[in-house]
Structure formats: C-alpha cells, structure tokens
Amino acid sequence: MKKILNVLFLTLLFSCTSEDTSSNPEDDDFDRQAMLVNLTDNIILPSFYDLEEKLNGLKNNLDSFSEKLDLTSLTSLRDSFFEAYRSWQHVEMFNIGKAEEIYYPQKMNIYPSNVSRIHLNMIKVDLDLDSGQNEYSAQGFPALDYMLFGLGENDNEILLTYSNQNNNSLAYLKILVNKMISNTSTVIEDWKINRTEFVNSFGNNSSSSLNMLVNDYVYYYEKGLRTNKFGIPAGRWALKRPQNVEAFYAKNLSKILAIEALKACNNFFIGKCNISNNIKGESFKSYLDFLEGQNLLSNSILDAFRSANTKMQSLDDNFSAIVENDNLKLLEVFQELQEGVVLLKTDMISMMDISVDYMDADGD
Amino acid sequence: MNINSLKHYINSKTSSSPLVIFRISFGLLIFFSIIRFWSNGWIKSLYLDPVFHFSYLGFSWVKPVGNYTYLIFLLCILSSLGFALGYKYKLSSIVLFLSFTYIELMDKTTYLNHYYLISILAFMLIFLPAANYFSIDSLRNNKDKLIPRWSVDSIKVMLCIVYFYAGFAKINSDWLIDAQPLKIWLQGSYDIPLIGELLQKKWVHYIMSWGGMLYDCLIPFLLYIKRTRWFAFLLVVIFHVLTKVLFPAIGMFPYIMIVSCFIFFNYSYHDQIILFLRRLVNKTRLYKNLKKRVEKPKILNHSRNSMYLIAGFLLLQILIPLRYKLYPGELFWTEQGYRFSWRVMLVEKRGHTDFRIINSDDNQEFYVNNEDFLTPFQEKQMSFQPDFIVEFAQFLGDYYTEKGLNNVEVYVDAFATLNGRKSERLIDPKINLYGIKNSILHKDWINPYPHEINKL
Known part of the structure; x- marks a missing residue:
C-alpha cells in the first residue's frame, strides 16, 4: 500500500512540474484571452x-x-x-x-x-x-x-x-x-484606453474581465431582455403594465427592438460581429464546447434562442396592444426566454465555473 | 477486545502534551480565523446586511442581534485566546463553543464543514483535560502531566471519522468515473501560475479525483500506524497545501487539518515543542508576575462521566453521516442528510429559482424579486438547496399575508444543474410550498432526479 501511495504521491508531485508533450495542446487548452480579444475587438x-x-x-x-x-x-x-x-x-x-x-x-x-x-x-x-x-x-x-x-x-x-x-x-x-x-x-473613450488591460484580465476571479462579461451577459438576458421587455409589461411582477413596453409611444417598434436584443445575445454567444456578420474567433460557445468536450449545452442554448425568436416573430408589432388584448402571447415568449435564463444562469455559469455572488467568502 | 483490556485501556494514562499542543494551536487558529473574518468585513456582509436569514430546523431563534453581533465575535476571540492559554479553561472552552456555534447557527447560508468541525472539537474539548499542563491554570501545578489515554485518543478518533467519511463520500460514480466536479473546478482554475494549463487535461482530473479519494480513505490508517506516520503527515501537508493552491476560497480548512493531524505524533515531539515554548515564555516578565499571582488551581477532576459523554458523542458522529440512508431519492439532488457528514467539495451545483405568489383576492399570479430580500450570496445558495427554497417560500408567504393578501400560496420554478449535467426541474411547480410543513421528514415535493449517481 505504501508503494502505491508513493507512486501516487510522486505522480501528483510530478504532475505539477512536468509538461505533457504527448497530446496536442490545442485540443487540451482554450485561449481565453483570444476569446476576450475577439469579443472586444469584433463585437463590443x-x-x-x-x-x-x-x-x-x-x-x-x-x-x-x-x-x-x-x-x-x-x-x-x-x-x-x-x-x-x-x-x-x-x-x-x-x-x-x-x-x-x-x-x-x-x-x-x-x-x-x-x-x-x-x-x-x-x-x-x-x-x-x-x-x-x-x-x-x-x-x-x-x-x-x-x-x-x-x-x-x-x-x-x-x-x-x-x-x-x-x-x-x-x-x-x-x-x-x-x-x-x-x-x-x-x-467609448474608456474602452479605447482600457482595451488592452481588459483583454489581459482573463483570470477567473470576481473582478476579472471574463467573469464580469459573463455575469453582465447573463444579467442582461434575464433582466434587460426577459424581465424588462416582456415580464414587467405582461404583469409577471405585478399587474399588467401596457405603458411599460419599450418604445411605448412609437407603438410599432417594441417587437423589432426585442428581436434585435435577442439577436445581440445570440451573436455575442457565438462570437458573431453584428456589423460584418461573420464569426472571427472564440466565443462563449466555443469555450463551452471546449469545457464540455462536446456541444450539447451550446446547442441547447442556441435552441432556446431560436425558439424564443420564433415566438417573438409571431407577435404583433405593438406590445402594449398585446398586453391589453392578448397578454398570454407575451407570457409565452417570457416562458421561452425563461428556458434560456436557466441554461445561461445555471448550466453555462456552472460549466465556466464563474462566481456570481461578488464576494470571496469561504467555501468547501 | 475483552472486558479486561477495555478496563485497562480506560484506566491507562498518557502524557498530556499532545492535547496541550492541540489546545494551543486550535485556540490560536480560531483566534486568527475570527480576526480574519472580522477584518474581511464578513460580519457585516454576511450577518448584518441581509434582511432575511436561513435557519437550521429548530434553531430559527438563533439570529444576528444587530450591532451586538460584534460582541459575540469579540467573545469568541477572547475565549479562544483564554482557551489557547489555558486561562480559566472550563469557562473559556464553554464560552468558545457557545459563541462559535451561535455564530454558525445564525445563518446556514455560510455552512461549511470545517466550521462544523470546529464546533464539534470545541464541544469535545470542554470535557477534555487539555489545560492541566503548560497553561495559566496550571502554573503552580505543573507536575500532573498524565491524563487518561482516551482523552487524547478521542480527538484522533474524531479526525479519523472526518477523513474516513470524506473519503467514503467520494466513492461515487460522478467522482470516480466522470471526475466531477473536479473537472469543472480544475478547468476553472486555469489562471493558476505554472499549473493552470495542466489542470485542463483530462488525466489530471482523474488523478486528482482518485488521489483525493484514496488520500481521505487511507490517511487515518497511515496516521495511526507508527511506521507510516511521518510519511502520512507529509501527505497531509502536501494535500492540504495543494487544495489551498487550487481552491483559495477553501479558507482556513487546510490549516485546521494540518495542525490537528499533528496530534497523532508521539508525545515526545510535543514535549519538545512545549520545552521550546517554555523557554520562550520563561524569559518574559509577564510570565514571572503571573506566576506569583495565580492561585493554586483546583485539581481538575475528569470523571468517568466525561468519558461516557465523549464516547456517546463519537458514536453519534459515526451515525449522523449515515442518516442519508433513511431518505429516498438522489442524495446530491435532494440534499436530505447531506450536511454534517464531511461531504467536502463533492458537488458543483447552480440553480435558478423564481417564486410565484398567488392570492385569492384577484387570482393574479406574480413573481418575486429575490434580490429584494436576499444578498447575491444567499440567493446563490438558496437556488439549489430545497430546504433553503422552502424556508424562503414560507417567509414570502408570511410576508405577503402580513401585507394584507388573502389565502397566499407560494409556488416555485426551480432549476438546478449538478456536476455538469444539464439543468433539471428541482421542485414540483404545482406544490404550494406555503401550505406544507417543513420538517426533517422526506420532502416529497422535490422532483426525482432523472440521473443515477452510484454510491455506497
């Protein structure tokens, strides 16, 4: 038994110093900085x-x-x-x-x-x-x-x-x-000045760029998109509030803006530039695929985006009229978005091992 | 073991120095832990800022007491110092146990296995003669160095229980076959200098998982057997330092275990340390003054009752981690019988829980903003633990009833992911959580987990 432990202990010790040369490093690691660079330079x-x-x-x-x-x-x-x-x-x-x-x-x-x-x-x-x-x-x-x-x-x-x-x-x-x-x-000036510092902060702690970006992204999908554009007007948090839709006075813009917001979430997830319309580098999606070793989770997330988009497309332009007359339709979209919230907030954040509580209390 | 040898064991004595060193180091560790806790601002952010606190069943009366909460921490600091120095030991140890345990009971959001371990050891030490040698209490009575052997052994047994159950819990298919949750956490530790890249590799996840399991299971024996003791202690140091490097958020745990395991060594090592410390304090004037002033202590009489109590307590410690067998369902999912069982770093769980309130006045269903009542830390912990969810649901039920709504019902949409598997619905969304009684009985409103995790 002692021998086995000796071997084990040596392997443990050894594994801290030796470099693994047997396998292709590209399959074994993911360049998180390259992801930040792509997201910053090609999207943000x-x-x-x-x-x-x-x-x-x-x-x-x-x-x-x-x-x-x-x-x-x-x-x-x-x-x-x-x-x-x-x-x-x-x-x-x-x-x-x-x-x-x-x-x-x-x-x-x-x-x-x-x-x-x-x-x-x-x-x-x-x-x-x-x-x-x-x-x-x-x-x-x-x-x-x-x-x-x-x-x-x-x-x-x-x-x-x-x-x-x-x-x-x-x-x-x-x-x-x-x-x-x-x-x-x-x-924008601030982004220009701090761009290098931002993409260099790819560590995994509550104040690193990567953690903040993931948290902000998930927060936006949950609050900015799901809650503000659908949940609150449709009365998910209190009574129905038709005057709380986005672009209330323009009347026919709410739907287009909501679809655009979902598109922004989708594009950011896959690392696609909205202007040039192509994917130039690593993204949350490719990161998840690396971590998972397959693409089940990223596909589920993209499916959730897709079905939310389909539901949104079927809506009328004027959300406040929908709230008054056909509120269930908005609640259905809310429900579809909810699927994405769960996948992003639990599955994605868990797999990326991102801290969400903004405090460094002990854990075991 | 026959009756005679048992009798012989009960009456046999040993040097008290291992227990003395344990007393000093344990007391000082708590002392520094609490000061660290205080200076990190955690008293405010964990106990004073939140408007709602999650309680252990039956302990909802233990709550932070406003700014007086600082006094409890102060009491804990002072008693830990008194404890370490062996000053009015009985009183110090009782105050230490009570104040520390009160702190832990205030909010179960902060539950950590090693805090629980501190409470347990502090409780045991009330009844152990850890201060009748090399202590302020014993300044004039330094000759009584011998104490019952069982009193030193009881600490060792407790530590073995901790390690053994920690290892036992790791014998499950997630840990050994999928290398989860270490895979997620090690991949997430990519920013550790030098080894970050290595931690991305699959074989490393498996070595760490299997190594961790074997370490926990075997270390009690290796520490117990004299021939392997030094090797075992080296392993203890390496293992716990490694956990500290990989998981900086693990806090004081590594230090507590390293220091505690030193008790396994022969008393001669402890004697040497005491000799060294004695030379150190003998030089100080304070010590000389103190020595004149301290009255002759009563000889501490450690009765048989203490031994029976400790024996019963250890038996309980063996049984408590097994209580999960009494509950149906997947342990890691329902967490029924999960805590107080040395299940350390066993699951990576995240959740998302929305609460829906319905009342009979307008039948209008509405969602709750969790952050109106919970800190981000509390919300995170609540989201995947059913006993937290039901407690918060009942709080919300009371809250809205008090606000004047009639026949309030509380439902949840709760989802959680466990060890990298796709998230599933955690709680039956059709159950009114405000209408059920929260108890230690099986929570049949937890959705069964669709995956199987094989375990002992």
Missing part, C-alpha cells in the same frame, strides 16, 4: 462605434428638423431614432467600467419615461441630467420616444408643439441627443 467596440455613428446621424437629422419643422424631416428624424435604438440593443449588456460608473445603461434606456419630469426639465434653468437617478427616466431613448411620438395626439400636433416658440421642446430634444452622444463618447 464595433457595436459601440455603430451606435456612435447612428447617434451622430440622429443629431444631423435633428439639425435638419430644427431648420425645417415639417413632416418629412420629422419622419427622417424618427427613422434615425429607430436606427440608433436598434443599435443600442447591441451594447446595453456591456455594463462594465465607465458605463457602470456613469450609469450609462440607466441613462440610455430606463422605461417607461417619466413624462412629468420631462416637462419639468424643459423649463428648468439649472437642468442637470446627471444629478441623480430621478433623471434616468427623463433622458435617453425612452425620453426621445416620448418627444418624437408622444408630444401630441398626432403628427400635426407634435409638429405644432415644436413650432410653438414658447415651449422648449426643441431645445430639450437637442439636450437629450447631445447628452446621449457625450455619454456614449465617454464610454
């Missing part, structure tokens, strides 16, 4: 650049609109709002670094918007949109949604409001767009 940064571009387009159309307050320029303005809002769906999940520090996602997309606060802000002399969380719902896309679609009963009324020299709607609209652009620039 291009998505932010795309948003920046779309926001600048929005600003240009806003300039044209302020020069010529007619339906044509309002329509182009709305179109560019829609383009930017779609682009936003691809970055909301990256609540990391500067974004987290300046409450970027909150300032960009807390809905429903707070209409009375928006009107209060229009006439405020010392307006400061960074003054606290009360301001979150008076800015960003939901506020733009109200300003572009909800300021009057119909297009004419909205145009009239803007032409009325006595109110400050146009000025506030400009403030909002400029604020969104400056917040986005701040976040």
Whole structure:
C-alpha cells in the first residue's frame, strides 16, 4: 500500500512540474484571452462605434428638423431614432467600467419615461441630467420616444408643439441627443484606453474581465431582455403594465427592438460581429464546447434562442396592444426566454465555473 | 477486545502534551480565523446586511442581534485566546463553543464543514483535560502531566471519522468515473501560475479525483500506524497545501487539518515543542508576575462521566453521516442528510429559482424579486438547496399575508444543474410550498432526479 501511495504521491508531485508533450495542446487548452480579444475587438467596440455613428446621424437629422419643422424631416428624424435604438440593443449588456460608473445603461434606456419630469426639465434653468437617478427616466431613448411620438395626439400636433416658440421642446430634444452622444463618447473613450488591460484580465476571479462579461451577459438576458421587455409589461411582477413596453409611444417598434436584443445575445454567444456578420474567433460557445468536450449545452442554448425568436416573430408589432388584448402571447415568449435564463444562469455559469455572488467568502 | 483490556485501556494514562499542543494551536487558529473574518468585513456582509436569514430546523431563534453581533465575535476571540492559554479553561472552552456555534447557527447560508468541525472539537474539548499542563491554570501545578489515554485518543478518533467519511463520500460514480466536479473546478482554475494549463487535461482530473479519494480513505490508517506516520503527515501537508493552491476560497480548512493531524505524533515531539515554548515564555516578565499571582488551581477532576459523554458523542458522529440512508431519492439532488457528514467539495451545483405568489383576492399570479430580500450570496445558495427554497417560500408567504393578501400560496420554478449535467426541474411547480410543513421528514415535493449517481 505504501508503494502505491508513493507512486501516487510522486505522480501528483510530478504532475505539477512536468509538461505533457504527448497530446496536442490545442485540443487540451482554450485561449481565453483570444476569446476576450475577439469579443472586444469584433463585437463590443464595433457595436459601440455603430451606435456612435447612428447617434451622430440622429443629431444631423435633428439639425435638419430644427431648420425645417415639417413632416418629412420629422419622419427622417424618427427613422434615425429607430436606427440608433436598434443599435443600442447591441451594447446595453456591456455594463462594465465607465458605463457602470456613469450609469450609462440607466441613462440610455430606463422605461417607461417619466413624462412629468420631462416637462419639468424643459423649463428648468439649472437642468442637470446627471444629478441623480430621478433623471434616468427623463433622458435617453425612452425620453426621445416620448418627444418624437408622444408630444401630441398626432403628427400635426407634435409638429405644432415644436413650432410653438414658447415651449422648449426643441431645445430639450437637442439636450437629450447631445447628452446621449457625450455619454456614449465617454464610454467609448474608456474602452479605447482600457482595451488592452481588459483583454489581459482573463483570470477567473470576481473582478476579472471574463467573469464580469459573463455575469453582465447573463444579467442582461434575464433582466434587460426577459424581465424588462416582456415580464414587467405582461404583469409577471405585478399587474399588467401596457405603458411599460419599450418604445411605448412609437407603438410599432417594441417587437423589432426585442428581436434585435435577442439577436445581440445570440451573436455575442457565438462570437458573431453584428456589423460584418461573420464569426472571427472564440466565443462563449466555443469555450463551452471546449469545457464540455462536446456541444450539447451550446446547442441547447442556441435552441432556446431560436425558439424564443420564433415566438417573438409571431407577435404583433405593438406590445402594449398585446398586453391589453392578448397578454398570454407575451407570457409565452417570457416562458421561452425563461428556458434560456436557466441554461445561461445555471448550466453555462456552472460549466465556466464563474462566481456570481461578488464576494470571496469561504467555501468547501 | 475483552472486558479486561477495555478496563485497562480506560484506566491507562498518557502524557498530556499532545492535547496541550492541540489546545494551543486550535485556540490560536480560531483566534486568527475570527480576526480574519472580522477584518474581511464578513460580519457585516454576511450577518448584518441581509434582511432575511436561513435557519437550521429548530434553531430559527438563533439570529444576528444587530450591532451586538460584534460582541459575540469579540467573545469568541477572547475565549479562544483564554482557551489557547489555558486561562480559566472550563469557562473559556464553554464560552468558545457557545459563541462559535451561535455564530454558525445564525445563518446556514455560510455552512461549511470545517466550521462544523470546529464546533464539534470545541464541544469535545470542554470535557477534555487539555489545560492541566503548560497553561495559566496550571502554573503552580505543573507536575500532573498524565491524563487518561482516551482523552487524547478521542480527538484522533474524531479526525479519523472526518477523513474516513470524506473519503467514503467520494466513492461515487460522478467522482470516480466522470471526475466531477473536479473537472469543472480544475478547468476553472486555469489562471493558476505554472499549473493552470495542466489542470485542463483530462488525466489530471482523474488523478486528482482518485488521489483525493484514496488520500481521505487511507490517511487515518497511515496516521495511526507508527511506521507510516511521518510519511502520512507529509501527505497531509502536501494535500492540504495543494487544495489551498487550487481552491483559495477553501479558507482556513487546510490549516485546521494540518495542525490537528499533528496530534497523532508521539508525545515526545510535543514535549519538545512545549520545552521550546517554555523557554520562550520563561524569559518574559509577564510570565514571572503571573506566576506569583495565580492561585493554586483546583485539581481538575475528569470523571468517568466525561468519558461516557465523549464516547456517546463519537458514536453519534459515526451515525449522523449515515442518516442519508433513511431518505429516498438522489442524495446530491435532494440534499436530505447531506450536511454534517464531511461531504467536502463533492458537488458543483447552480440553480435558478423564481417564486410565484398567488392570492385569492384577484387570482393574479406574480413573481418575486429575490434580490429584494436576499444578498447575491444567499440567493446563490438558496437556488439549489430545497430546504433553503422552502424556508424562503414560507417567509414570502408570511410576508405577503402580513401585507394584507388573502389565502397566499407560494409556488416555485426551480432549476438546478449538478456536476455538469444539464439543468433539471428541482421542485414540483404545482406544490404550494406555503401550505406544507417543513420538517426533517422526506420532502416529497422535490422532483426525482432523472440521473443515477452510484454510491455506497
């Protein structure tokens, strides 16, 4: 017995120092840094650049609109709002670094918007949109949604409001767009500066890039997509709230935005760039396949995304109308998304051995 | 063993120095553990910040007491010091056991096997003559070095129980055939310098799994047999240092085991340490002053009753880990009879649990935001442990009833993954958890696990 143990002990000791040369190292290890590089350079940064571009387009159309307050320029303005809002769906999940520090996602997309606060802000002399969380719902896309679609009963009324020299709607609209652009620039600058540090932090601890990215991704899928876009309006957390859908005033955008958000989750999972539409490197999917030694889990996750997408596609455009008339349909999508939540939050996080409690308490 | 040899054993004496060294090192380890716990801010984050605490069945009255909780920790620190120094030993050991155990009972979210081990050893040491030599209590009475042999042996037996059951639990198909959960954890330890890459390899997962099982099963014997003792102790050190390197979050456990296992050595080694320590303290002025002031202690009388009590307690420790046999279903899934059994690092589990509240007023079903009541750590632990889930469900039932809802019912959608298998539904979603009585009886509302894990 002692001999066996000696051998065992020596193997244990030896295994700590010797390199295994017999097998192909590529099959035996996974380059987590390469995954971070791919996700950062081919998804995160291009998505932010795309948003920046779309926001600048929005600003240009806003300039044209302020020069010529007619339906044509309002329509182009709305179109560019829609383009930017779609682009936003691809970055909301990256609540990391500067974004987290300046409450970027909150300032960009807390809905429903707070209409009375928006009107209060229009006439405020010392307006400061960074003054606290009360301001979150008076800015960003939901506020733009109200300003572009909800300021009057119909297009004419909205145009009239803007032409009325006595109110400050146009000025506030400009403030909002400029604020969104400056917040986005701040976040992008931070990414540029810290990009190298970010991709080098591929360790496995609660503050490493990899852990934060996984946690943020799962959090977004659960809260940003499942809870906010479907669960809360459909009354999963309280009574039904038709006014809580995303893009409530635009009416026909909720579905497209939700589908875009799901696409963002899917693309990020497989490492696919939304702009160039191809897969350039390692991703959560390839990482899971390495860890599992097969692709059962990643296929289940992709299946869950797929069936959620199918269910979403069958919905009408206007979610708040669905909540009022056919709420079960939304709950069905919620249920489909729930499958993904379970797979990401339990199976994926478990297999990646990611800590989720943000504290380093002891375990055994 | 016949009656005579048993009688002979009961009456036989041995040097108290192994127990003395154990007392000193054990007391100091607790002392530093609690200080570390405090300075990490865990008293606040684990006991004061949460609005809800998970209790052990029958111990729901043990709760943090606001800022006075710090006093309990202070009491524990002071008593551990008194314990280590052998100052008013009886009182110190009782206070140490009570304060430490109270802390552990406050919230079962923080349950760790080695905390349980500390409570157990502290309890046993109340009844063992660990301070009648080389202690403040015995300053004027240093001659009584001999103590009953069983008192030293009882600690050894307890340590053997720990190791043996830890090894016994590893004899299961997940551990030995799939190398789980070590595969997941070792792959996740890729960032450890030098060996990170190696830990990705399959054969390493198997060597570690089998090595760990053999280590736990055999180490009691290797420590017991004189010829293999040094080798065994070397293994103890290597094994536990390795676990500390691989799993830094394992906390104080490795140190506790390394220090404890030293008790297996012959008293002559302990004598040498005591001699060294004595030279150290003899030089200090404090010691000389102290020696004059301490009154002659009463000779501690360790009655037969202590021995019967310890014997009964050890028997209980042998039986408790076997209670899982009384429950149907997959142990790793239901966790019925899982705790207090030295099942160390045996499962990788994650869960996701949503609570649905229904009331008769509007029949509107709604979900609960778990984070409104639980810290991320609590939510994580709750999500895959049925006894946590039912406790939280009943808390929510009470909460919403108090808020004025009528006929509240609580249902859960709970899913968990176990040792890398695809997640499954953990709890029957059609059972109103607010309507059942939580007890030690079999929880038939846990969904049966569709996979089989073979075990002893």
